[in-house]
Amino acid sequence: xxxxxxxxxxxxxxxxxxxxxxxAEKGIEYEYREEDLKNKSPLLLKMNPVHKKIPVxxxxxxPVCESLIAVEYIDEVWKEKAPILPSDPYQRAxxxxxxxxxxxxxxxxxxxxxxTKGEEQEAAKKEFIEILKVLEGELGDKPYFGGETFGLxxxxxxxxxxxxxxxxxxxxxxxxxxxxxxIAWAKRCMEKESVSKSLADPHTVYxxxxxxxxxxxxx
Amino acid sequence: MAEEVKLFRTxxxxxxxxxxxxxKLKGIEYETILEDLQNKSSLLLQYNPVHKKVPVxxxxxxxxxxxxxxxxxxxxxWKQHPLLPExxxxxxxxxxxxxxxxxxxxxxxxxxxxxxxxxxxEAIVQVEENLKYVEEELxxxxxxxxxxxxxxxLAFGWLAxxxxxxxxxxxxxxxxxxxxxxxxxxxxxxxxxxxxxxxxPPRDKLIIRYxxxxxxxxxxxxxx
Numbered sequence: 437x438x439x440x441x442x443x444x445x446x447x448x449x450x451x452x453x454x455x456x457x458x459x460a461e462k463g464i465e466y467e468y469r470e471e472d473l474k475n476k477s478p479l480l481l482k483m484n485p486v487h488k489k490i491p492v493x494x495x496x497x498x499p500v501c502e503s504l505i506a507v508e509y510i511d512e513v514w515k516e517k518a519p520i521l522p523s524d525p526y527q528r529a530x531x532x533x534x535x536x537x538x539x540x541x542x543x544x545x546x547x548x549x550x551x552t553k554g555e556e557q558e559a560a561k562k563e564f565i566e567i568l569k570v571l572e573g574e575l576g577d578k579p580y581f582g583g584e585t586f587g588l589x590x591x592x593x594x595x596x597x598x599x600x601x602x603x604x605x606x607x608x609x610x611x612x613x614x615x616x617x618x619i620a621w622a623k624r625c626m627e628k629e630s631v632s633k634s635l636a637d638p639h640t641v642y643x644x645x646x647x648x649x650x651x652x653x654x655x
Numbered sequence: 656m657a658e659e660v661k662l663f664r665t666x667x668x669x670x671x672x673x674x675x676x677x678x679k680l681k682g683i684e685y686e687t688i689l690e691d692l693q694n695k696s697s698l699l700l701q702y703n704p705v706h707k708k709v710p711v712x713x714x715x716x717x718x719x720x721x722x723x724x725x726x727x728x729x730x731x732x733w734k735q736h737p738l739l740p741e742x743x744x745x746x747x748x749x750x751x752x753x754x755x756x757x758x759x760x761x762x763x764x765x766x767x768x769x770x771x772x773x774x775x776x777e778a779i780v781q782v783e784e785n786l787k788y789v790e791e792e793l794x795x796x797x798x799x800x801x802x803x804x805x806x807x808x809l810a811f812g813w814l815a816x817x818x819x820x821x822x823x824x825x826x827x828x829x830x831x832x833x834x835x836x837x838x839x840x841x842x843x844x845x846x847x848x849x850x851x852x853x854x855x856p857p858r859d860k861l862i863i864r865y866x867x868x869x870x871x872x873x874x875x876x877x878x879x
Contacts, residue, residue, distance in 0.1 A: 486755065486788060495744070498744055500744070500747045500751075501751055502750075502751055502754060505747050505750045505751055505754070506747070508747070508750070509743050509744070509746075509747040512743040512746070513743050525728050525731040525732045526714075526717055526719070526728070528727070528728070528731065529719045529720075529724050529725070529727070529728040532721075532724045532727065533719075533720050533721055533724050536721055536724060537705065570705065
């Protein structure tokens, strides 16, 4: 039986990008459905009744919610090609730890950068850069977080790269000047087709954030 | 080579307790290193410089951090008494609910215990919504793992003793209300399982500890 794979997503979502990258890495054909978050589809509400959020991976009618869980699911189901997690349990634990770190730290810190002004924004920028520096430290001189091959931690973080233009513009700072190795890593990831085709255009993201700021009165 | 397994934990924290249970269920011998979080050891800070928290599992000198990550590591390293289902979809579902516990359920119960007035009322509504999901997830099984205790039981396990402690300290009725009969039955079955029962921290000490913690949080939040 042919697999039926559907991804419910919203283009600028860094979380959706993770799943898109994983599907592309494995060469999996799927149906992409863009959700209007102000008017969520009945399918989305049915497939993710608890959080009512994107992204949702639907495989043969069964939903997998939460982007990192979906990425691991993809790795386990389509295990013959392009492994996303290493096989060694300790290396796997490291990959999961750092993906979890990205989840716990980056989103909230990044949001504060574009959603605040003045002193609050300066503090937010500082915190955001500190978090990126911790990640840069973990990367070290390796080509990817897992070493020689692109993997879970890379997938968990790279989506934010297309948001950097928006952060830098709204925050009036340069991420590259603070974290050059991280930007070099990001550019290296972007050379992979699975990544470059899955990330949103930075100007699209910028316009989206501008729209949110206007709607929330945060200009 | 003999395995060397050490666990950094505190006497009361529920997250390291998940690891104690997993190690015991799999029959893995380990050494406990008790930490005082007000006075963290240099070893703990060395092994977990990023979060500076327990639990830390040390396996042959290599640290593994974050309780759910550690559970997966234990599962992959010691294959006896499997804790996770083999089927990828069922595994993904278990992981989803474990995350739900950590990111939604636990914070909502903490909020209900520490907030006041309208904020507390809203938190209680959220708790009940969350508990309803958990009750449904049992699907009429004895344990979340089915016939035997598994990964998700360990993730939810803290409910089986800490909820009643919080209820006693705050006077709230969360599961004691009887609104969640399947969940209440699970809490009893889980608590009574031999490996689990022998690990519970002393209840009287827990009451004192949570009393103090909640007083501290509510004093900080109270309007001056």
